[in-house]
Amino acid sequence: MAVGVSSAVVLGLNTPVSTAAENVLRADRAVARSCFAGVLPARTAGVDRREVASTVDGLVQARLAAKDGGSGDWDVAVFDKTTGKLVAASTALGSRELAESFVTKGQQLVVQGCRYAGDARSVVLGVDFLALTPQGTPTPGVTAETAPERAELVRVTTADQQDKNKLLGLGLDVTEKADATGVDVVIAGEADRKVLRESGFRFEVLNPDLSATSRENARKDVEFASRTERTELPSGRTSYRHLWEYNYEMKELARKNPKLVRAFTLPNPTVEGLDVVGVEVATNVANTADGKPVNLLMALHHAREWPSAEHAMEWIYELVDGYSHDREIRGLLERTRNIIIPVVNADGFNISREAEPKGDFSRFDYEMKRKNCQAGDSPEQFRTGVCKANPAGAQRGTDPNRNYAGFWGGEGASTSWSGETFRGSTPFSEPETRNIRELVSNRQVTNLMTLHTYSNLVLRVPGVFGTRPPLDEPLNKALGDLMASRNGYTSQPSWALYDTSGTTEDWSYWATGGYGYTMEIGLDGFHPQYSTGVVAEYLGQAPAQGAGKGGNRAAFLDMLKNAATPEAHSTLVGTAPRGYELALRKSFQTPTSPVRQPDGTTKPAIYVQDTLNSKLEATGGRFTWAVNPSTRPYVAGRYGRDPQGPVQQSVQLANPEGVPAENRRFPSDPTGDRIPFTIKGMPEVDNGKVAVTINWGTPATDWDLFVVDADGQVVTSSASGDTNSETAVLYDPPAGEYTAVVVNYSQANPATPDDWSGGRVEFAGPVPATYGPKESYTLTCKDRRGRLVGLTDVFVDRGQTVDVGAVCTDSARATKQRKR
Template sequence: MVSSQRKPVLRAVLAVGIGSAVVVGLTTPTSAAAENVLRADRAVARSCFASALPARTPGVDRREVTSTVDGLIQARLAAKDKTAGDWDVAVFDKTTGKLVAASAALGSRELAESFVVKGQQLVVQGCRYAGDARSAVLGVDFLAITPQGTPTPGVAAKTAPEQAELVRVATADQQDKNKLLGLGLDVTEKADATGVDVVLAGADDRKVLQDSGFRFEVLNPDLSATSRDNARKDVEFAERTKVTGLPSGRTTYRHLWEYDFEMKELARKNPGLVQAFTLPHPTVEGVDVVGVEIAANVANKADGKPVNLLMATHHAREWPSAEHAMEWVYELVDGYAHDTEIRDLVKRTRNIVVPVVNADGFSISREAEPKGDFSRFDYEMKRKNCQASDSPEQYRTGVCKANPAGAQRGTDPNRNYAGFWGGAGATTSWSGETFRGAAPFSEPETRNIRELVSARQVTNLLTLHTYSGLVLRVPGVFGTRPPLDEPANKALGDLMASRNGYTSQPSWALYDTSGTTEDWSYWATGGYGYTMEIGLDGFHPPYETGVVAEYLGQAPAPGAGKGGNRAAFLDMLRNAATPAAHSTLTGTAPRGYELALHKSFQTPTSPVRQPDGSTAPPIYVQDTLDSKLTATGGKFSWAVNPSTRPYVAGRYGREPQAPPQQSIQLANPAGVPAENTRFPVDQTAERIPFTIKGMPEVDNGKVAVTVDWGTTATDWDLYIVDASGQTVTSSASGGTNTETAVLYDPPAGEYTAVLVNFHQADPSVVDDWGRGRAQFESPVPPTYGPKESYTLTCKDRRGKIVGLADVYVDRGQTVDVGAVCTDSARETKARKK
């Protein structure tokens, strides 16, 4: 036992519902070693997790402990006083020297957590990395837990894991996609006009899908085998590959502590170019979220340059997204030294990268065993964060890495932003993979990004996900018309897609998504916002294909030979550096004076869908945008977003240049094709050609092709194919006696309506489709809303406001605010009236 005079941090931990109370014991030979304060006389910039260092190594203090449970170790560090410092922590197996857990964030708030067995001897190592703090407080807890996947007292659980599979669900239209999302299944981001890939974790999920009436086919019958195989491939690739062509040369997926350590190492080695920082809100588990900024004279954040923000890993299991983000950091740092174009772009912009937004969830997913069965205790496939407060009471106990609800507990951060929050495209169920959370911005992860974007003029934002090979732009909800920026948004999305071989489309074309990052950031600030869904093969496929090939544009990635995601990221950076893509304020101000732009407003969410299916009124969310520029004396130039936020600026459309085309009647050919449930594998169908005309004769904004038949017990499916044989739209629902396939702004050309006889109610009495037509509508004209202004203020060196003006500025426009910091500016305005 430990003497009461030594005062170590020894906490009795009760893991309610998953274990028993356990008191931590410290098996250390001396009184000093048993103390809860780690001490080091000097800082040494080294990795704390690379190896267990000998006692009395400079910059290191350590404790030896023995696990008293089969369960978890939590080794936490905290600052002892207000002295600035950066301490890291790592836990090693004493016998083998193998790393068990680590943490390397900025500052001294650290959490190293992993699984241990009873009797395991461990070394807890604290390392003073930087700063003046000579000490840090160590806390070590052991938590007894039941084995993952086995029944927990008082909570029902399956007796054996089930085999997960990936299926392709046929969805005829947006209504079908929304219905599918409402089933509570694990819907992936891989979808197109005719279907969506869905993960079925077992028999219960399969029954839900079967009972829904959707048609589906199995793509992968054993996702567990795929997960284990991917893990094996990663080990083999790392063993045979010393260095890759990635900017860092990396060969394996990183751990959270490696991301954090590499960012602060890059900052230490490049002090004028790179600065690591901690976002304001720790996670639910108390982990700091770390980002990095790259710019010439990086410390001067108020220099007025456009800000390019790239972030990743809102979803825990999407490991390649974080890898791409981290490689982009190395790309910019290395390119600044060796690449003329990158050096020029970095000089003209400020670049912020947050590789792991959802630090809790990612750490759990990354450290879990490769199960891949998508069961409740498959932590490797955890998607959400670690929020427990929205769960039923019996599921709120225990730490996130081992709790009665397993990976199901938490909020989807990418459904928690205010943009259209509460509408279609997110679930109200706490256990659903797209659970939206209790309220807009209820989660620390989304509050971090909100405050970052709101305090900087983020002109370009790119958030990375996996998987489906898509470049997605606003809006995320089908019922929301595109913004006035739609042509420019599409052009930039198309350009990036030309580099990585992905498909460029509005987010709603995947399926409705509400509460997403860019649907808040773009509509509220006007900064361009995109989601990139990396790759085509799983949430974290083998590193060689999912990271190396996709980033560099190598086979088998769709961007092979086109530049890959590296080239797409450069396209976004070039756009950020282009004045026509944002707005610019110019003028003059004395050296050291501070200019500030301010705007505060309310924006409604979607009407809020309730768990019982009803709808409540929208919630009005207040946003405040504040950004600053420090004058260097004389003329200044400040890259900003448009003063009018896109939410009120208006909606995209075009004035009709000609009347719409007259309706076309589709003639039913003689005979009836045989029943066919395997289209397009089986091409048996009827085909009716028709022509869509174009300018200057007609201007078609929309065409709707409709067919009807007698009874809802019969099922015909409708596909529209263009002259190249590509399916451009379809309608293949069941339980109806009509199908309507819609195409917006259809290009002029030859098309074919393909009618598939999916099922006849009575084969002896054929229920043939009898009426078909293509109906055309004019394009919808644009709408324009009111203009909004920024409030521009100027403060002198004493902090006194000496200038004030309302500023209106549009995208691509440069507005000269004059000598806004002096009385002469007011006099000049008076003379102009």
């Protein structure tokens, strides 16, 4: 869909008034109510409205803006006058609102403004109509598809990390569902199929018609909502929310629970001008500088991943309801602060949620939009038009979860503006990532989780295979494994999915030391049926893998318990007079990855400066402040261990007699040579690495190698093409019985088979840990007049408590001077 003409509307009234006057909505008092539930009667308190006719077939945009710098909270909704049906709405916390949706020429509309809260008695209304060319029709000078093509889901076989990176570089829509042997990929049409065929990758079709699946899911969602009065979710919700519902529910929870819930707006509006809203839940919630550890849950970096926001929203209800009815949750809320941002990518989600359920993944399938609405990186001919209707369609934008500074520019992100994982022009170029950066940098976020769909995974750092895990790896793994035991997901490092650079936790963890995880929810698509993707997954009900284990609700509770555990973070104690302000500050530079260029070359890494600056307001006397370790994990060192025993002797793999039949469908077809072997363990041997290798004569023949454990699960594989050997690798393998499965994928000449030979299992010892320098925070104290009265350096490790003494006294400052 391409943008044509913009037609500004002069709002008409029954009696002639000036244009300036008619574009101002007025209400003498505020009334906390839904503006989008329906058209309210004339002269209803707290409401003003205008009637207008659409001048085009295209988009209506109804915007509110504060008048004369006034403060307050106004909402806006647009209705079809004839049917009373809601067309669009916006319910952010202030008076900056944008309600946008599709209309037809001559359609009679009611634009309703509602004063929800605050002192502002008036607000400026602007209504524009944007004429649009029919969907898919080329704009002059711009090539576009003339008709959508059939989309399908395929599974691409990937032998190793190099294959996964090669696959990512093809520019296809790679999903988050992957394992040691392959990756699920969306093929949007014949052009994608041609790219995949010419790449040489092997693949099989899992779903031949994603569009049919999308329509069926939408139909079943309607049926489910119509027959279900209330679910067992904390909110009782029965269907996916719209953006205006998220924002309205958050501020309603804050209004009804003012001592427990605080709604807030993040500092950077989106490209389209939307405010991003979050809530904080804690006892005495207004005192954000009380020293409690902060547990941050966020969702919807990717627009089409609707269940992620639903889970985040249900967690808010869980905490609010639990404070009154659950002793454990009440106790946790007394010891922690919880920040929840259900919709990080407000622009993208608003478009995806309101779009037609096509599911064909074509350029103009806005329902399946993944990225934000950044237009500046697109070629000039694609920069025109609003995000919901532009010449590039859903292809335009940046992937927010590839735009953080952590390893930005490396493998695992696209360099192309149209790629689904496009990294953006620079680290933190996008308002969405800058919002999270500012939040994390100015609060002691000890625990962070970002929600996505899909693949039933709990992912931890690092996201890049070539990066050795941090010193915290055992702790990170233990918490990830615990959460995975609740929802039935797989716990693994992010790189085990495939390389991902520029992700949320790969910046937040390495820069701050706060635990960071990604949870990939469900197995059935980006936004499957609500009953499965939300209700079952959150509560731990069939058919979810977490059925009977607690589901994601229990996993979120595990994260919250970890945040409340002093051993999981660091603690500062000391004394300070009432009303004095303590501040912890640290400023540093961290390099990105060497920056990959579109032509395959690399440029030097970019150094990104971060400043961490958190505060505590002293209540008088003794204080306790939960903080992250002073040494950031990026420089603290890398995980490893000293050998505790000798390395196991190599094992030869004997080739059984005969050649197995060709098999291109392993593991669904188990045909292959099977050779058992044993990996020994402590105290006899200490194996840090195991490499299983086979060889054969000519690269024209193709053998594949898989290693399965005693439970029959594939734990590693190697399935390359155009080679005469395969090597499958395991790191720190558990002792036990394993089987090498050698699969005859294809023969150069079946009449004279080229059998494999030279099979062997070789072992190497563990890599010892490495350690970097210790870093400190600068701790300062200011009195009630803002004067600096205390200053000292603080070194503190995870699980450690450091007494900083009477840091606000002159004697403390003198001690600091003597140390110099």
